[in-house]
Amino acid sequence: MLNIDLDRESGVPIYLQIKYRIKEFIKLGIWRKGFKLPPERELADELRVSRNTVSNAYKELEEEGYIFSHQGKGTFVAYQDNIGYQSFDNEKLINIVDKALDEALNSGYSLDEFSVVCHTRIEEKKEIIKNFKIAFIECNNEQLECFLKRIELGEGVTAVTVLLDDFKKNPKSTNEILKNVDIIVTTFTHRDDVKQLLQDKNKEVIGIGLAPPADTLIKISQIPNTKRVGLYCNSHNFAKTVLKSFKQAGIELPNLRTIISKDPKKIELINELDVIITSPENKKEIVELIEGDKEIIEFSFLPDQGSINMLNTTIVLLKKYSRNKH
Incomplete structure (x- = not known):
């Protein structure tokens, strides 16, 4: 029996209440990575709601990266700790650094040597993303502005914005603009449209998930x-x-x-x-x-943390590939 209390008089959609409660279970470590969630129909029966209500909750949790579905096996917790949060987790980063530092000291390196290598690697990473160009394509200006404000592009990364309607009306001139970008970002909804309009079929097109808070x-x-x-x-x-x-x-x-x-x-x-x-x-x-x-x-509409992580990783990998190629 799950401890999910639903307030049917609050005006808050039931599926959102289920979603938030499951998030709490994951955040508190009650449901850890790999934990199997109840089947949709079973949970719906237990909470006396429609299966569609539970399905909507699971769908959004999956889009945000909290859970994943494996056909024929069920639905499982994907991560724990700070998933889905864009806030800086200082404690986690300190643990990562401490682990690397302890390993370096145990291997015979000095603190000064560790510091020099860390500084060098940071500068190398900065160089990797320097002068990297991204194109954001969306169907309205408001969402384009949101892209630019909510996604931290990092030092040296520049952005080009393109309205999807403009792309459809002027495919030739828009493709000319997109020739000079390293990666194209759009929502999952428009990804197929963008790929069809794009002349350079080898250009990387990243789809990201967006949702209102x-x-x-x-x-x-x-x-x-x-x-x-x-x-x-x-x-x-x-x-x-x-x-x-x-x-x-x-x-x-x-x-x-x-x-x-x-x-x-x-x-x-x-x-x-x-x-x-x-x-x-x-x-x-x-x-x-x-x-x-x-x-x-x-x-x-804000990008989920999974999409941001994927975008940042893709930028670094593509830039590395570009440098090695030349």
Whole structure:
């Protein structure tokens, strides 16, 4: 019997409650790496929810790298410790350094020798990623801005941004731009489209997973139905993506209105609202437009830690390959 308490009156989607509880089990080490999770149907029966609800929770946990599924064998915990967190884990890094230091001292090297080698290797790693070029391709500018702000490119790495619609309309000129980049990054949703449009079929195209922060979804799910809610975006594409995420999370906002920044009546429309959902990039504009006290909820899609790790590793490997090739 699992200790998963569900609050069916909180307004928080049930699948999110299941997801967070499982995350706690993993973070606390209750469920360690390799632990087999209950089958979806079994857990659904135990919690008296639909199998689809459990499936949604497992799906997001898998996308974030917490668990993995093996066909015919079941679903297992993938990692433990600091998975899924982008915060710097100082203690873990110290343990890694201490282990290497102890091994060096036991092998007869001095502290000064260890320090010199570490410094040299750090400088070599910096050189590896120096002048590396990445292209980010997405269907809307808001998501492109999020890419650049949320992913730490590192020293010497430069980025090019391309709208997917522009790529489709002007494939020749866009391919000319992409000839000079080392790697292309897009979401899993658009990866196949990008690969089809790309002339250089040997160019590396990395798909990354994006999802809105859980606390943002919870906050939105708890907005009373009596409130007049607005979604303020720069493009219809971004609005569609946000609304899709609401639907997947089981969030219903009966009084939701979508407002595009180009709308000449946007000031009037915004000031009719009680709650405004917008991207971090648009928040400053909203603050200047609103009259009176209105709640503003920042909404963005963040790359999961697994995608960030994969991207960083790919950058280093590709740069090494490029240097060896030349």
